Amino acid sequence: MYLDQIEPGETGIVENLAWVGDVARRLRDIGLVEGMEITCVGRSPLGDPSAYFILGSVFALRRADCRRIAVRRCR
């Protein structure tokens, strides 16, 4: 499954990123690496983007970008 399927309140564990180059690096910088816990904490009023809690901070990511981040659901 992919990150966009994680509902608000749910936590996932990152399996891998279908990104290469700059974008992958960018996402890695904010903590999106294999094995990292990521919790969805809310959605924008129009349903996209969503807010995710990663490594102590909250980041907004777009659905289209989340579709390329493979995760497995926690608990």
Add this chain to the structure above:
Amino acid sequence: MVERPIQIAFCGNPNVGKSTLFNALTGLHQHTGNWPGKTVESSLGIMKAGGETYHLIDLPGTYSLDARSPEETVTRDYICGGAADLIVVVCDGTCLARNLILALQVLQITRRVVVCVNLMDEARKKGISIDLQRLSRLLGVPVLGTEARKRSSVKKLEKCIVDNIFQPASAPVPIDSPVAESQRIAGLVETRTRSFLQERDRKIDRVLTHKIWAYPTMFLLLAVVLWLTIEGANYPSQWLGAFFQTCQTLLRKGLQALHAPWWLSGFLVEGCAATLFRVVSVMLPPMAIFFPLFTLLEDFGYLPRVAFNLDRPFARCGACGKQALTMCMGLGCNASAIVGCRIIDSKRERILAMLTNNFMPCNGRFPLLITLIPLVFVGLPAGNGAMGALILTGFILLGVLMTFLWSKLLSCTLLSGTSAAFVLELPPYRKPEFLHTIVRSILDRTLRILGRAAAVAAPVGGILWILANVFVGGRSLLAWGSVVLEPIGTIFGMDGVILLAFLLALPANEIVLPIALMLYTQGGGLPPEFSPEATRALLLENGWTWVTALCVMTFCLFHFPCSTALLTIKKESGSTKWMVLAAMIPTITGLICCLLIRLGALLF
């Protein structure tokens, strides 16, 4: 001894209080804010301690050393260049794991590092305690904990810098995966006693990004900010106007006493001084109110939530949600907002934001809009500030709509390309420091913008005076100009006078209305301050109807940016092409809208 000054660089993730510490150490007031990417250029400050002078460099906030946006490149190049005698890596104690990534990356390059774990007080409040000694052992460099707003912390940091400046450093050791390593280290030194999702912030988020309430809240906040700006600026503007009137009289008398020829005193007093005074008295009060309000919202952390709420429509148009931030800033000053576009990573999306920024009226354009509202919306209580602010908000929404329209159009044509990945940090909410914010935003933003405007206003005033006082064939050059433009103006529902005023006010939007009044009264210089009522009466006398007023308001909202904004676009985009386009897009939009309004009015 070293011959060149000792250089100490400050780096860290965005929004960790780096600039606050830097300011406290150097006494230099450099603006800090609660949204990522605030320090767009590295700034330099001097610190004196123990008889030694240190050069402190505040590098732009960055998450890592191999990032791609311009400000992050600055940081990387500086650190890799090896010019620094010591690097202070500032970390946020509330999310150490992420901040350690950058620290570890720096440590791969050099060991001349001090790690400063900032915001220890916020971390404590969130139930996080950090074992700093253990962290220091694990990293192999000195570590100290600070609270950015505390004097004692700053002293501690100063001492730590002085103590470590010439300590021999070991050779850097390569680290396989800084991300994994930072997580491991953070896990070893942190103890968390409370829920770690920052429940309080999430509660505020649930309200401010609520499905139903998010947009009304945004609209209301915008209207309130505008209302405070307009209403609050009224009296100071009048006082300043009266004060400058006296100054002008004194200047004129002074020049008379010196037996200056009429043309010199006219040029200097009625030309340069009058225009300069007018620009200052119209511009200063609203800006001195708007920017502190903007900065308060920024420091609190609301503005990134606006970007979060509005990203979807921006994404639909191929633009970036962070553009919402630069648009808000455009309400203060378009030129500063265009510099602010640097927070947008992708070049394509950045250019989009720059080209469409002028659809947001800066507060130099507010007075004209406000004055004309009663001419269009007849029957509304003219002096009602709240109503004026509400209608103005409506006009701004029109500008927002046009921004979306053009963004879509541009990203389908000239600026086509795929959307870049969107990563927006939603920083923790912070209680703004009111006094600090107000003083800082007035000093940093308002005065800088005012200075820039004043520098162009005086020469333009001089030219304006010459145009108004050189007569050819019984008419002044200025009058000739309006005669020539009259047919064009009429087509678009305006007249030659107002069109000429828009053209002459290219350097400063504030003087559109004064120039028009000067032409209508056939005066040789800018007329003294007219009350809104007197202005409206004079305009009606000169054949204005509600259609004229509506067309002028529309053209005020959609026309070429001021010269400062244009030059900024050229500088920021690195090309004249974008500058020309930035002038053409709103102008064409405005002319088309005016034409439609006039044709529509003919039907009734």
